Amino acid sequence: MVLMGKQNNAFQILKKMIDDHNHFVVISHIYTDGDALGAVMAFYHYLKSLGKKVEAIIPGSLPARYDFLKTRQAINRHSKSRLKKIIERADVILIVDISALERMDEWYAPVMASKAKKVCIDHHPDMCEQMDLKIIDVQRIATCEIVYDFFKTQGIEITDDMALALYTGILSDSGGFRFEGTSGKTLEIAAQLARKNIDPAWVYRQVYEYSNKNQLRFWGHVLAGLQSEGVIDWAVVSRETLQKFNVNIEELNGLIDIIRRDAAAQIFAMFVEKKNGEVMVGLRSKNGFDVGQLARRFGGGGHFHAAGFSSSLPLREVVQMTLEQIKQDQVLSPEE
Structure with missing residues (x-):
């Protein structure tokens, strides 16, 4: 090895x-x-x-x-x-x-x-x-x-x-x-x-420019519902929303990086509820926030500034526990 x-x-x-x-x-x-x-x-x-x-x-x-x-x-x-x-x-x-x-x-x-x-x-x-x-x-x-x-x-x-x-x-x-x-x-x-x-x-x-009008409208709908608290931005996509716009998981690719453009925030999360009820959580950060460490707390993984995990808990519970963990930890001390 x-x-x-x-x-x-x-x-x-x-x-x-x-x-x-x-x-x-x-x-x-x-x-x-x-x-x-x-x-x-x-x-x-x-x-x-x-x-x-x-x-x-x-x-x-x-x-x-x-x-x-x-x-x-x-x-x-x-x-x-x-x-x-x-x-x-x-x-x-x-x-x-x-x-x-x-x-x-x-x-x-x-x-x-x-x-x-x-x-x-x-x-x-x-x-x-x-x-x-x-x-x-x-x-x-x-x-x-x-x-x-x-x-x-x-x-x-x-x-x-x-x-x-x-x-x-x-x-x-x-x-x-x-x-x-x-x-x-x-x-x-x-x-x-x-x-x-x-x-x-x-x-x-x-x-990066492979999109159709339906996908762009879907992104617009998700961005219109963007929520913020302090340095945290997050978006929630229910399975009903996926069905309404008739989009698949792959069409979410890149959306969290659009959210990451908010200059006033440091930590970004996107919660996506699949058809089977499983919740996918994408995480991004700027500066000294280690979302990789956060993801590993919930059985996921990734890098310092980009990570994710999945959960079988209900969507609302996953959102709540993730935001609470971010606030409690402040993720990790800032990078030197």
Whole structure:
């Protein structure tokens, strides 16, 4: 098992693991995003180029905004029963950008039961247990940065398809190179990838301007109901609201970052009630508020400024307990 701090050695171990095996599964988290899909697709194209047998799996549905990555031709290609057999027979399972293994959702049990070697590659704080190899770097804005470094340090040619996937992942998780954690290294990697026949403006439009009128009206409805107290802003989306506007969970992507633009607030929360009653909580912060610590209190995870968790409690109770915890803790002391 290799942890952060020994990354070059870990990359060498991963490269040998890939060279020595033939059947691979690449998987990431439910309610997927650009970084998860970018990492999955980059490995998919790489392994395919080596002539390996590879299956890419994402729990739940695939956001249409990322169709330009050809995700539907590569991910979830078979029935669930067949995919379970593929997982069972795999030599190596690459788990990318997962944050918490349970976010594999319905695939968690089959993956953990498989005798395959398991590799976790992530930029979230380490919550990956029972791995044969872990490559974790919480200083990176995106898992795709780590995957890029793996390819570069191991002398692996990055094709146009791989570059597009990696660039998209970095663009997505950095909020268009705006979020805390975006570094000079981030911009250097993006510049190198952009030279691979990528049109940055076009990719930006696919990721951040892929909306329809119904979604915009839905966002307007949610923003009109925005609530505030002190330095806290929060929005509540009931399942009735989702049904009224006929939107799915994926269409909420990016809304909390709109709320985060309020200059007068420091902590931001969005509570979304799914059809089955489960409540998803997205958290964002500015300056010294650690929402990652807050999320971990409720069984979730994430980063200092971006995190989340889920709860089976009623929507009103989840809102109340989250706001009370924020007020009680003040989350953590401000950053130095």
